[in-house]
Amino acid sequence: MARRRKSNRRRRRGSFGFLSKVLCVLLICGAIVVALTLFFRVDTILVTGAQRYTEEEIRTASGVGEGENLFLLNKYDVAQNIEEALPYVEQMRISRKLPDTLVIEVQECTTPLALTQNGITWLISPSSQPGGKIVGQADASLAEEYPVIDGCELLAPSVGSYLTLATEYSLQEESLLELLRALVDAGMIQEADAIHLGDPSMLTMEFMGRFTVQFSYGADYAYKLRTLNGILETGKIQENMTGTFDMRRDDGKTNFIQSVPSGAS
Numbered sequence: 001m002a003r004r005r006k007s008n009r010r011r012r013r014g015s016f017g018f019l020s021k022v023l024c025v026l027l028i029c030g031a032i033v034v035a036l037t038l039f040f041r042v043d044t045i046l047v048t049g050a051q052r053y054t055e056e057e058i059r060t061a062s063g064v065g066e067g068e069n070l071f072l073l074n075k076y077d078v079a080q081n082i083e084e085a086l087p088y089v090e091q092m093r094i095s096r097k098l099p100d101t102l103v104i105e106v107q108e109c110t111t112p113l114a115l116t117q118n119g120i121t122w123l124i125s126p127s128s129q130p131g132g133k134i135v136g137q138a139d140a141s142l143a144e145e146y147p148v149i150d151g152c153e154l155l156a157p158s159v160g161s162y163l164t165l166a167t168e169y170s171l172q173e174e175s176l177l178e179l180l181r182a183l184v185d186a187g188m189i190q191e192a193d194a195i196h197l198g199d200p201s202m203l204t205m206e207f208m209g210r211f212t213v214q215f216s217y218g219a220d221y222a223y224k225l226r227t228l229n230g231i232l233e234t235g236k237i238q239e240n241m242t243g244t245f246d247m248r249r250d251d252g253k254t255n256f257i258q259s260v261p262s263g264a265s
Contacts, residue, residue: 040070043100052088052108061085062104070096082106087135087160090128109135111190113180114146115154122157124149126180126189132163149176151198172197175217179203182221186229202248210242219247227254 042064047055063081064073075094082089082104093105112123112135121138123146128135134157138146152173153166165173176197183189193206205213207228215224224247231237231245231254243258 040099042066042068042070042073042102044102046097046101046103047106048103049106050108051110053086053106057086058082058089058104058106062102064102070098070100070102073102078102078104084160087133088125090125090133109133112136112146113149113192113195114138114143115149115152116140116143117154117157120157121146122154124163127184128162130162131177131181134159134161134163147192148194149197150194151196152176169197171217172203175203175215175219175221179205179215179221182225185222186225188225188229212244214244214246214248216248227252231256 043066045059045062045064047058050058061082062078064078078094079092082092088109089106090109091107093103095103095105097103107127109125109127111127112125114121114123116122119140121140121143122134123136123138125133125135136159152169155164155166157163163173163177165176176195179195180189183192191208193209196204196206203215203217205215207213213228215221228245228247237256241258243256246255246257249255
């Protein structure tokens with residue numbers, strides 16, 4: 001009987017000890033939640049990287065108000081708010097800087113491409129994710145101020161939406177987006193003067209103001225651009241030379257056809 005009473009007391013002490021530990025954990029968690037709620041409130045929104053938009057425009061678009069809790073706000077909602085309101089913002093990074101600062105780092109589109117349709121020039125960001133975001137409109141007369149995309153038709157374009165071509169251009173759409181991503185990743189997007197999709201047998205790019213580059217649809221554009229860059233770096237193509245790079249061969253080799261200067265016999 002005595003052993004049984006001792007065993008019961010040990011069980012009660014064990015149960016009480018376990019409940020005490022659980023209660024302590026709950027109290028600590030509650031204290032942390034209360035502290036996060038009462039303190040760490042947004043006092044400053046620091047914006048960096050803005051050029052086209054003002055810092056105040058970005059703060060307003062974020063939807064974050066002064067005094068909001070720094071830890072409870074949803075960074076993904078903030079990013080979506082900014083992207084929807086300010087289409088030229090291509091990428092952003094949102095972070096917290098204790099005790100009271102929300103940091104918004106933005107990267108804006110600086111090299112849009114132009115696609116003119118029905119008298120409207122749609123400006124397209126090559127760097128946005130997942131790619132091909134329509135960031136604005138311009139008068140058709142201003143299209144030549146931008147690198148041009150032609151030979152295709154946009155499907156229901158609107159500012160803030162992503163590039164979608166009409167159904168009959170599905171192959172061109174996929175290849176165009178892949179080429180734009182490859183150009184951005186290679187740091188060569190600013191050298192692209194025009195991309196032509198009108199020929200169903202090949203995609204053509206005007207490059208560096210003096211070259212035409214011919215690609216197959218569905219090619220490995222990252223590899224093709226590395227090859228092109230390697231050829232240009234060898235010095236075999238002199239600065240005064242113009243011509244066409246045919247990069248459509250199945251064996252991966254590139255043909256360069258030099259242009260004959262006008263007036264030459």
